[in-house]
Amino acid sequence: MTTATPSRTRAAGATTLASALNRALRDSLREDPSVHILGEDVGTLGGVFRITDGLAAEFGADRCLDTPLAEAGILGTAVGMAMYGLRPVVEMQFDAFAYPAFEQLVSHVARMRNRTAGRMPLPITVRIPYGGGIGGVEHHSDSSEAYYAHTPGLHVVTPATVADGYGLLRAAIASDDPVVFLEPKRLYWSKEDWSAEAPAPVEPIGRAVVRRRGTSATLITYGPSLPVCLEAAEAAKAEGWDLAVVDLRSLAPFDDETVAAAVRATGRAVVVHESSGFAGVGAEIAARVSERCFHHLAAPVLRVTGFDIPYPPPMLEQHHLPGVDRILDAVGRLQWEQ
Amino acid sequence: MTVLDHDLAAAWTPDAHGPRRDPAPLLPDREPVRVLGTPALRRTVDSPGGRELLRDLHRRLVVGRRFNQQATTLTKQGRLAVYPASTGQEACQIAVAGALRPGDWLFPSYRDTLAVVSRGVDPLETLTLLRGNAHCGYDPYQHQVAPLSTPLATQAPHAVGLAHAARMRGDSTVALALVGDGGTSEGDFHEALNFAGVLNAPVVFLVQNNGYAISVPLAKQSAAPTLAHKAVGYGIQGRLVDGNDAVAVHTVLSEAVQHARSGEGPVLVEAVTYRLEAHTNADDAGRYRSAEEVADWQARDPLTLMERHLREAGVIGDAEVAAATDEAEQLADRMRTLFHVKPDLDPMSLFEHVYAEPTPQLREQAAQLAAELAAEAATEDQR
Numbered sequence: 001m002t003t004a005t006p007s008r009t010r011a012a013g014a015t016t017l018a019s020a021l022n023r024a025l026r027d028s029l030r031e032d033p034s035v036h037i038l039g040e041d042v043g044t045l046g047g048v049f050r051i052t053d054g055l056a057a058e059f060g061a062d063r064c065l066d067t068p069l070a071e072a073g074i075l076g077t078a079v080g081m082a083m084y085g086l087r088p089v090v091e092m093q094f095d096a097f098a099y100p101a102f103e104q105l106v107s108h109v110a111r112m113r114n115r116t117a118g119r120m121p122l123p124i125t126v127r128i129p130y131g132g133g134i135g136g137v138e139h140h141s142d143s144s145e146a147y148y149a150h151t152p153g154l155h156v157v158t159p160a161t162v163a164d165g166y167g168l169l170r171a172a173i174a175s176d177d178p179v180v181f182l183e184p185k186r187l188y189w190s191k192e193d194w195s196a197e198a199p200a201p202v203e204p205i206g207r208a209v210v211r212r213r214g215t216s217a218t219l220i221t222y223g224p225s226l227p228v229c230l231e232a233a234e235a236a237k238a239e240g241w242d243l244a245v246v247d248l249r250s251l252a253p254f255d256d257e258t259v260a261a262a263v264r265a266t267g268r269a270v271v272v273h274e275s276s277g278f279a280g281v282g283a284e285i286a287a288r289v290s291e292r293c294f295h296h297l298a299a300p301v302l303r304v305t306g307f308d309i310p311y312p313p314p315m316l317e318q319h320h321l322p323g324v325d326r327i328l329d330a331v332g333r334l335q336w337e338q
Numbered sequence: 339m340t341v342l343d344h345d346l347a348a349a350w351t352p353d354a355h356g357p358r359r360d361p362a363p364l365l366p367d368r369e370p371v372r373v374l375g376t377p378a379l380r381r382t383v384d385s386p387g388g389r390e391l392l393r394d395l396h397r398r399l400v401v402g403r404r405f406n407q408q409a410t411t412l413t414k415q416g417r418l419a420v421y422p423a424s425t426g427q428e429a430c431q432i433a434v435a436g437a438l439r440p441g442d443w444l445f446p447s448y449r450d451t452l453a454v455v456s457r458g459v460d461p462l463e464t465l466t467l468l469r470g471n472a473h474c475g476y477d478p479y480q481h482q483v484a485p486l487s488t489p490l491a492t493q494a495p496h497a498v499g500l501a502h503a504a505r506m507r508g509d510s511t512v513a514l515a516l517v518g519d520g521g522t523s524e525g526d527f528h529e530a531l532n533f534a535g536v537l538n539a540p541v542v543f544l545v546q547n548n549g550y551a552i553s554v555p556l557a558k559q560s561a562a563p564t565l566a567h568k569a570v571g572y573g574i575q576g577r578l579v580d581g582n583d584a585v586a587v588h589t590v591l592s593e594a595v596q597h598a599r600s601g602e603g604p605v606l607v608e609a610v611t612y613r614l615e616a617h618t619n620a621d622d623a624g625r626y627r628s629a630e631e632v633a634d635w636q637a638r639d640p641l642t643l644m645e646r647h648l649r650e651a652g653v654i655g656d657a658e659v660a661a662a663t664d665e666a667e668q669l670a671d672r673m674r675t676l677f678h679v680k681p682d683l684d685p686m687s688l689f690e691h692v693y694a695e696p697t698p699q700l701r702e703q704a705a706q707l708a709a710e711l712a713a714e715a716a717t718e719d720q721r
C-alpha cells in the first residue's frame with residue numbers, strides 16, 4: 001500500500017493541474033519523437049482548456065495537430081498512426097463530445113492487441129476532460145468513466161492532484177496499452193506546490209493511494225470527488241469520526257489490494273463519485289469490497305453518487321454533485337449504534 | 339516545414355474563408371473505365387510487359403474464383419463458421435494486390451479475404467476469423483495487411499492515419515482501404531475522406547459497389563450521382579471503373595496508387611461490380627433480388643469476360659488456361675488439407691493479449707478457468 005498526501009511540502013511555486021498536464025505533454029514530446037498530439041483546437045489555440053498551450057509552436061503543427069472536427073475520425077486516424085509506430089495522444093474537447101469516437105474506442109482501440117494476438121498493440125492515450133462543477137451548459141459536464149471502465153482492453157485513469165496529473169499522464173503516454181485519461185476539469189485550476197523541475201518518479205498505472213489515514217470509516221473516491229472527500233473527512237472530526245480517504249487514480253486496472261486493506265482497517269466504507277450511481281463504477285467497487293471484506297464489515301458498503309438523471313443545468317448542479325453533507329449523512333448511516 | 343504546408347494552405351484568403359478550388363478536375367470518369375472489348379486492350383497487349391501482365395491477371399482470377407469456391411465448400415462442410423464470398427468481385431480483389439507494392443498497406447473488410455490472400459497472406463491464416471478459432475490469424479506486419487474489419491468503414495480512418503504517419507516519416511508508403519457500397523453511408527467513411535483530403539494523405543479508397551448491402555439496394559443507400567462523386571466534396575479525386583473488368587480495375591487502381599504516392603493526394607475509386615452469391619452462406623438472396631438480375635450479371639462474369647477477350651486477342655490459349663487451372667486446383671487441395679486438421683485451441687490464451695501485462699483481475703479469472711479445466715480433465719480421466 002502506498003501512502004501519500006498532495007505534495008504540499010516540496011519547496012516550489014504553486015502549479016495548477018492544467019500546467020502540470022501541459023508539462024507532461026511537453027516532456028513526452030521532447031523525449032519521444034513518436035509522440036504526436038491530435039485533436040480539435042489543440043494547435044494554434046492550445047486547446048479550449050489550454051492544456052496543449054505552446055506545444056504546436058514549440059514542436060510544429062505535425063506534432064500537435066489541429067484536426068477536422070470529427071471525433072471518430074480523430075481517433076481512427078490515431079489508430080492508423082499507432083499501427084505505423086507512432087504514439088498518439090488524442091484530445092477530446094469535452095466528455096460528451098467523445099461519444100462519436102466510442103465505436104473506434106471500443107471496437108478497435110480496446111481490442112487490437114487482443115485481436116492480433118499481441119502483434120499490433122495500440123499505444124494511444126485518449127485525454128478527456130470530464131465531470132461537472134464548472135457551471136457548464138448541457139453536454140459539458142458528463143462523467144463517462146463507467147462506459148470506459150466496462151470495456152476490456154482499456155486502462156482508465158484519473159488524476160486528482162497536480163503531481164498525479166503529471167505522473168499519470170507520463171505513465172499513460174509511455175504505456176503500450178491504450179489509456180483513457182480522464183481529466184477532472186473542475187480541478188484544472190486547483191493549485192499545489194509542485195516542482196516541474198524535479199517531478200516525482202512516474203509510478204506505474206494501477207495503484208490507488210491512501211490520501212488520509214483514519215480509523216472510523218473509509219471513503220473510496222477518485223478524480224473530482226477527492227477534494228470533497230478530504231473536506232468531508234475534516235468536517236467529520238467534529239462528529240467524532242476519523243475518516244480514511246482512498247484515491248483510486250486508476251479505475252482499470254483496479255487496485256483491490258489497497259482498497260481492501262483500507263476497508264479492513266476501518267470496517268466501514270462509503271464510495272463517492274459524481275457520475276450516476278446505477279450500474280456505475282461505485283457499484284463495482286461496493287461489490288468488490290463486499291466480496292473481499294465481508295467479515296470485516298460492520299455495515300453495508302454505501303454509495304454517494306450523482307443522481308440517476310441527465311446532468312443538470314448549471315443552476316441546479318449543486319444539488320446533483322455529492323457534497324460534504326451528503327457524504328457525512330452516508331457515514332452516519334454506517335450502523336454505529338452496535 | 340511540416341507535411342501540412344501543402345498548396346491548399348497557401349491558397350487561403352480571408353474573404354474566401356479557406357481554400358476554394360475548381361471541382362472539375364476532381365470529377366470521376368463519365369462512364370466506368372473499361373479495357374476489355376475496347377481498343378485499350380490492344381494497346382495494353384502491345385505495351386512492354388503487357389502480355390505478361392494480362393496473363394498474370396487472368397491466372398490470379400482463375401485462382402481467385404477457385405479460392406471462393408473452396409471456401410464456400412468448406413463452409414458447407416462446417417469447417418468455416420461463416421463465409422462472405424467475393425464470387426463475381428474477383429477482378430477487384432486480385433487487382434488490389436497487383437496495384438500495391440511491398441511496404442504499402444491494405445485495409446480490408448470481411449469480404450476481402452481473396453484480396454488478402456492475393457497479397458500473399460496464407461489462406462488458413464486469412465480465414466481464421468471466419469473459421470472461428472481466433473480473431474486475426476495473420477501477423478499484420480508480415481505483409482502489411484490490417485486485420486479484416488467487420489464494423490463497416492471503421493478501417494477507413496485507420497488507412498488515413500497510417501498514410502499520414504508514413505508521409506510524416508518521409509516514406510513512400512500508400513494505404514489502400516476497401517469499403518462496400520453500404521459502407522459509404524457510414525460516418526467513418528465520410529470522416530476518413532475528409533481527413534484524407536485535409537491531410538493530403540497518400541491513401542486510396544476502393545469502393546466495391548456490388549449493388550447491395552445485404553438486402554438493401556444502392557438506390558436506398560445513396561442519392562449521389564455515383565459513389566465516386568462523393569470524392570469531390572472532400573476535395574479529392576474520384577474515379578469510376580468497371581469492377582468486372584480486371585484489366586480496367588488494375589489500370590485505374592494503379593493510377594490511383596501512383597497519384598497518392600506522388601503526393602498528389604488521395605483518390606476514391608468506385609468499382610461497379612456484383613456479388614453473385616448471397617451476402618453470406620446464412621443469407622437468402624432470393625428474398626431481395628431476382629434470378630433474372632443474377633443471370634444478367636452472370637453473363638458479365640469477370641472471369642469468363644477476361645478469358646474470352648484474352649483468347650480473342652491471342653494473349654492466352656489452352657495452355658495458359660490449363661496452367662492457371664492447375665495452380666487453382668493446387669490451392670484448393672492445400673485448403674482442404676489445411677482445414678481438415680483441427681485447430682489447436684488453448685483456452686488459457688483468452689487472457690494473454692488483453693493488455694501487455696494481465697491485470698490482477700485477469701490473473702484471478704485465468705486461475706479460475708485453469709481450475710475449471712483441470713477439474714474437467716480429472717473427471718474425464720476417471721471415466
Ligand SMILES: Cc1ncc(C[n+]2csc(CCOP(=O)(O)OP(=O)(O)O)c2C)c(N)n1
Nearest residue numbers: 449488489490518519520521548550551552
Ligand atoms: C457498423 C456496422 N453495421 C452493421 C453491420 C452488419 N453488416 C455486415 S455486412 C453489412 C452490409 C454491408 O454492405 P456493403 O458495405 O455494401 O458491403 P458488402 O457486404 O456488399 O460487401 C451489414 C449491414 C456491420 N458489420 N457494421
Ligand SMILES: [Mg+2]
Nearest residue numbers: 518519550551
Ligand atoms: Mg455491397
